[in-house]
Amino acid sequence: MEPVIEVRHLVKTFRTTRVLDDISLKLEKGMNMAILGKSGVGKSVLAKCIVRLIDPDEGEIRVLGQNMLELDAMELDEVRKRIGYIFQGGALYDSMTVQENLEFQVRRTKEEMSQADLDALVEESLRNVGLLEAIHKMPAELSGGMKKRVAVARTLIFKPEIIVYDEPTTGLDPVTAGEISELILNVQEKYNTSSLIITHDMKCVKMTANHLKIIANGRFYTQGSWADLYQSTDPEIRGYFH
Amino acid sequence: MKILRTNESLNNFFSEIGGLVLFARNVGQQFFRAPFEYRELVKQGYFIGVKTLPLVAITAFIMGMVLTLQSRPVLMDFGAGALLPGMVSVSFIREIGPVITALLCAGKISSGIGAELGAMKVTEQLDAMEVSGTKPLNFVVATRVIATTCLVPILAFIADAIGMLGSYLSINMYEPMSVVLFFSQAFDSLRFYDIIPATIKTFFFGFFIGLIGSYKGYTTGQGTEAVGMSANAAVVSSSLAIFLIDLIAVQLSNLIYGI
Numbered sequence: 001m002e003p004v005i006e007v008r009h010l011v012k013t014f015r016t017t018r019v020l021d022d023i024s025l026k027l028e029k030g031m032n033m034a035i036l037g038k039s040g041v042g043k044s045v046l047a048k049c050i051v052r053l054i055d056p057d058e059g060e061i062r063v064l065g066q067n068m069l070e071l072d073a074m075e076l077d078e079v080r081k082r083i084g085y086i087f088q089g090g091a092l093y094d095s096m097t098v099q100e101n102l103e104f105q106v107r108r109t110k111e112e113m114s115q116a117d118l119d120a121l122v123e124e125s126l127r128n129v130g131l132l133e134a135i136h137k138m139p140a141e142l143s144g145g146m147k148k149r150v151a152v153a154r155t156l157i158f159k160p161e162i163i164v165y166d167e168p169t170t171g172l173d174p175v176t177a178g179e180i181s182e183l184i185l186n187v188q189e190k191y192n193t194s195s196l197i198i199t200h201d202m203k204c205v206k207m208t209a210n211h212l213k214i215i216a217n218g219r220f221y222t223q224g225s226w227a228d229l230y231q232s233t234d235p236e237i238r239g240y241f242h
Numbered sequence: 243m244k245i246l247r248t249n250e251s252l253n254n255f256f257s258e259i260g261g262l263v264l265f266a267r268n269v270g271q272q273f274f275r276a277p278f279e280y281r282e283l284v285k286q287g288y289f290i291g292v293k294t295l296p297l298v299a300i301t302a303f304i305m306g307m308v309l310t311l312q313s314r315p316v317l318m319d320f321g322a323g324a325l326l327p328g329m330v331s332v333s334f335i336r337e338i339g340p341v342i343t344a345l346l347c348a349g350k351i352s353s354g355i356g357a358e359l360g361a362m363k364v365t366e367q368l369d370a371m372e373v374s375g376t377k378p379l380n381f382v383v384a385t386r387v388i389a390t391t392c393l394v395p396i397l398a399f400i401a402d403a404i405g406m407l408g409s410y411l412s413i414n415m416y417e418p419m420s421v422v423l424f425f426s427q428a429f430d431s432l433r434f435y436d437i438i439p440a441t442i443k444t445f446f447f448g449f450f451i452g453l454i455g456s457y458k459g460y461t462t463g464q465g466t467e468a469v470g471m472s473a474n475a476a477v478v479s480s481s482l483a484i485f486l487i488d489l490i491a492v493q494l495s496n497l498i499y500g501i
Contacts, residue, residue, distance in 0.1 A: 051373050077375035091370035094361075105374045108277060158374075 001028040003062075004162050004194045005050060010059035012045055019045050020056070021218035027162070032188060032195045034209035036240060041215045043198040044088070047164050050196070051085055052076060064161060081109065084155030084163040084193070088170055090147035092139040092154070099135045102126070102154050125153040128190065129183060145176035152183060162194050163187065169201045181207040202240060214240065265457045272377065272384040279385050286389040290351050294397060297350060298343050302401035305342055306408025309333060314416065327424050328431025330409040336436050339402035341488055344447035347394055348480035352455035355386050356476030359459025360469035368460070383460065387452035394448030395441060439495035443487060450483045 005027040012020040019042035027033050037043045048054040050061055052068050061068040066079050092101050102122045106113065113121075126132045129149040139147060148168060155163060165184065169177035181204045188195060188208075197208055205212060206226055213223040214237065222229065222237060229237055310330055317323050359382060362368050368378045410424045458476040462468045 048369075053369050053373060080373055080375050083373075085370070085373045087366040087370055089365055091366040093367055093370075094365070105376060108376050 001030075003027060004029050004064055005196065006060075006062040007046075007050065008060040008062075010046070010049060010056050010061065012042070012049060012054065012056045018218055020049070023059070023215075023218070023220060025213060025220070027194055027196055029194055030188075030192065031211055032184070032197065032209045033211045033213065034197045034199060034205040035213050035215060036200060036205065037215035038200065042218060043215055044166050046215070047085075047166050047196065047198050050164065051080060051083055081158055082161050084152075084158065084160035086148065086151050086155060086163065086165045086168055088167040090139070090144075090151040092142075092147055092150055094139045096139075097135070098126070098131075098137050098139070098142075098150050101139070101150065102157055105154070106157055121157055125156045126150075128156060128187070129153045143176075145172050145180060148172070148180055149183065152187060156187065156191065159191060160193060162196070165195060165197045165199070167199055167201075168197065169199065169204045174203070177201060177204060178207070180204070184208045200240075261461065262454070262457050265460065266453055268379055269383050269387055269453065269456070272380040273388065275377075275380060277380070279381050282381060282385040283388060286385050287393060289354075290347075290386075290389045291393040291396065294347060294350055294393075295400065298346055298397050298401050299404050301342060301346060302339065302405040303408040305338060306330065306334065306405035307412040309338065309405075310409040310412040314413070324427070325431075326413060327409070327427040331406060331428035332431055332436055334405045334409070335402050335432060336440050337488075339405055340398045340440050340444045340447065341484065343398040343401045344394060344444065344451065344484045345481060347390070347397065347448070347451050348484060349477055351390060352451045352458075352476040352480040353473040355452065355455030356458040356462075357469055357473035359383075359456055360462035360472035363460065363462045364465065364469055378460075383456040386456055387449060390452030390455075391445055391448040394451060395444040398444040398447075399441075435495060435499040439491055439498075443491040446487050446491070447484055450487065451480050454480045454483060 003026045005025070007023060007025045010020050010023040011018065023046060025033070035043050035046065045054060049056045050063065050068070052061075052071075056069070063079055064082055066075070068076070068079065071079065092098075093104060096104065099122055102125060103118055106118060106121065122135070123132060126135055129152050131146060131149050131153065134142060134146060134150065139150070142150065152163075163184075168184065169180050172180060184195060184197065184204075185208055187193060195208070197204070199205060210225065211223070212226060212229055214221045214229075216236065222232070222234070230241055232238065310326065313329060314323065314326060317326055317329070359368070362378075362382070368382065371378045371381065406425070406428060410419070410421065413419050413424065455476040458472040458479065462472040
């Protein structure tokens with residue numbers, strides 16, 4: 001199957017610490033891949049390298065057939081519009097209402113769109129995450145789970161082909177975390193997206209991912225399906241399941 | 243050990259200067275790149291201009307009164323009381339108005355920009371903009387820098403006018419003097435080279451207040467503590483920059499006008 005993200009021999013060093021050391025991965029169309037690892041092993045750095053929020057030292061990153069490291073600013077923006085990125089805390093613009101948060105990007109890219117069409121698009125996105133009633137609220141008035149949902153809605157407005165979730169359930173209670181995991185699945189079904197889920201929440205992984213990779217010491221330690229890894233007797237892997 | 247520490251401090255200082263220069267270049271490029279964020283520019287203009295005006299006005303009024311009250315006895319001792327309006331106008335328009343306005347803006351605006359951008363950086367809002375194809379340098383930084391560059395001179399002009407008004411009222415506390423006489427004496431003492439360099443330097447004050455505040459916020463480290471440090475560093479660095487620009491402006495204008 002055609003890969004939507006392909007990373008080859010990625011290396012990233014911060015000062016003297018080599019955070020990513022020869023990392024390679026392939027995310028195929030329609031796949032939900034979870035990247036697991038302890039805190040500080042470089043999971044988020046990998047995700048940020050993929051969308052070029054961080055430039056790697058070595059390696060190659062191809063997203064939707066484009067070599068991300070060779071694109072100029074305009075080309076990069078075009079590819080980024082096809083990727084959704086959900087940040088750990090939602091990263092909603094706190095000086096704007098939920099509606100303005102969703103409109104913000106669209107106004108800059110689809111200037112010809114009428115206000116009525118824009119309103120309809122915003123409402124559709126919010127309805128898809130079950131938060132239409134929060135349309136006029138400020139981010140400070142939302143709970144952690146609601147912020148994540150709005151962040152997903154903000155991403156969905158562009159109907160992305162890939163969504164990168166950076167710790168989607170961190171800091172949420174188990175019930176809300178379960179709802180967010182369900183939302184990830186619903187979004188994938190409805191929008192036919194491929195997802196890269198950076199997490200250490202095993203419940204979320206079990207619900208959402210069909211392929212798992214574990215990072216340790218800057219490299220992929222192992223990979224496989226939930227069932228494959230669950231049966232492993234390696235104490236390093238077993239640690240994630242207890 | 244001491245030499246090593248000095249070396250490291252010097253290193254940090256020069257990398258900050260280098261970082262600021264590169265940042266200024268990148269922001270400068272955004273001034274001429276579409277999309278032009280008019281709405282955000284107007285919003286920032288309101289926050290920077292209108293919200294700072296009361297503070298600038300009250301301070302300038304008090305400074306005008308204090309300068310007059312302090313200078314009057316000395317001038318009267320020398321029988322030069324009639325020179326008071328001229329002395330106040332030259333001092334205010336050349337130096338006190340622009341510098342006091344710029345320092346107030348450094349304290350209020352630069353720290354505010356540093357804290358706001360710092361918080362946006364820590365909560366990944368700047369990254370969220372970047373990843374969705376909106377350039378934060380264009381939307382967030384360039385608008386603030388343009389707003390401060392345009393509005394600090396206007397605020398300084400208003401400060402000059404209100405300071406002169408304060409001076410007029412404090413003279414009238416001792417002896418009655420008509421507005422016409424006060425302002426004709428005040429303007430008689432002003433020369434071309436009192437007004438133009440003072441006005442030009444306020445544009446530089448405004449530019450660096452916005453630029454340094456944005457730079458400190460944009461390069462904030464991790465955590466909420468870093469946001470406070472950025473706001474603090476923005477005030478300190480902008481204030482120092484104001485004095486440095488002022489010194490350079492005085493030397494240049496003295497050279498140009500052969501004073």
